[in-house]
Amino acid sequence: MRAREGDLIKIQSGVIFDVKGTIHPQDKIIAFPRFIPSAQGTRKGNDRLYGKVYSLDDRFKYLKENHPDLIVFDPIFGEILCEVPTNQIIEHYQPTEKLTTLRSIKNLSTLEEKALNLAIVLKHKAGIPWSSIGISGSIMAGLTTANSDIDPIVYGIENSRKAYLALQELQKTSNSGFRPYTVAELKNLYDFRSKDTQMSFNDFSAVESHKAFQGMYHNTDYFIRFVKEQNEAPQQYGDICYQNSGYSKILSIILDDQDALFTPCTYKLDHVQILDGSVLSPIEEVVSFRGRFCMQAKVGEWIEAQGKIEQVTDKKGGREHYRLILGNKPQDYLVLSH
Secondary structure (H helix, E strand, O other): OOOOOOOEEEEOOOOEEEEOOOOOOOOEEEEEEEEEEOOOOOEEOOOOEEEEOOOHHHHHHHHHHHOHHHEEEEOOOOEEEEEEEHHHEEEEEOHHHHHHHHHHOOOOOHHHHHHHHHHHHHHHHHOOOHHHEEEEHHHHHOOOOOOOOEEEEEEOHHHHHHHHHHHHHHHHOOOOOEEOOOHHHHHHHHHHHOOOOOOOHHHHHHHHOOOOOEEEEOOEEEEOEEEOOHHHOOOOOOOEEEEEEEEEEEEEEEEEOOOOOOOOEEEEEEEEEEEEEOOOOOEEEEEEOOHHHOOOOOOOOEEEEEEEEEEEEEOOOOOEEEEEEEOOOOOOEEEEOO
16 A cells, blocks of 8 residues: 555544655554544544544544554654554545545535635646645545635645645735635634644744645635655655654754655754754754644744754665654744744
8 A cells, every 4th residue: 555645544443544754664554543433523424423633642642542552663763653554444545536536526515615626726827737636634534524624735846836836826816715814813723733833923923924835715724735756755664764862952044945845844954053952963954744844944044943853874875864853742843043
């Protein structure tokens, strides 16, 4: 099975997981519970009610109580992860297939119709093929609520860059249906995200207000992820090993932001100063598997970041360096330095 960021997988117990990244162990998929069977759930599936889990802590808590066998220490990634054996998977949801379905049926819900229209506008404005765009999230799983948002996904480096430029233009076009968040809407987003990513509202709005991959489409929230194709990120499981090396706060300048758009996102660093925590060198990059940290800073900007430090060992090239990972703890952050 080839699963990638944005896909969902379902196991026999009914739990639906969201797939993380594009690199997975043999016969397993790294994924975390997203929609869980719950008698108190507000999402109606075909045969049961579902609830949704958001924070990493809540996801691990659910796993410990219901699927402890899926919690493993991964020796390549050097951390405890949720890994789902492929022989336990009964359904594999893929965003491009969902969008194909939406394009082929007539009786769409209001939200599905809005998602389809968003995809049509973006596809034509960006000039990208249908095969490079999909619809993920609760729409793909068929578990929407009245407050559900739209989660499109774009595949491929060139397609993603075209799509992002198109989104910037669409947000500036008054009759496109796209618009950036207002200050009040950013505050709502801040209140939601600050539960597991802690920073001040001023720092939050400084980095979030310019991101065109999120906003409102005809008054419904949208959040678009960008994922490289498999052949554009050819790293295989085991090529590179990661080892937990502590926790640090750093000050640095962004040297390269070419991969800031993608999930996972990467920022190459220069002039790194360690302000607190593990003193290690060279810390060459900041990486996150969470879409909220995409497009957080640009080349030439000074940033302050805090997160787990990992030693990165390239087994083929024999080279070692360190990276800072964002998104494992609520205390992790990346903000523009004042």
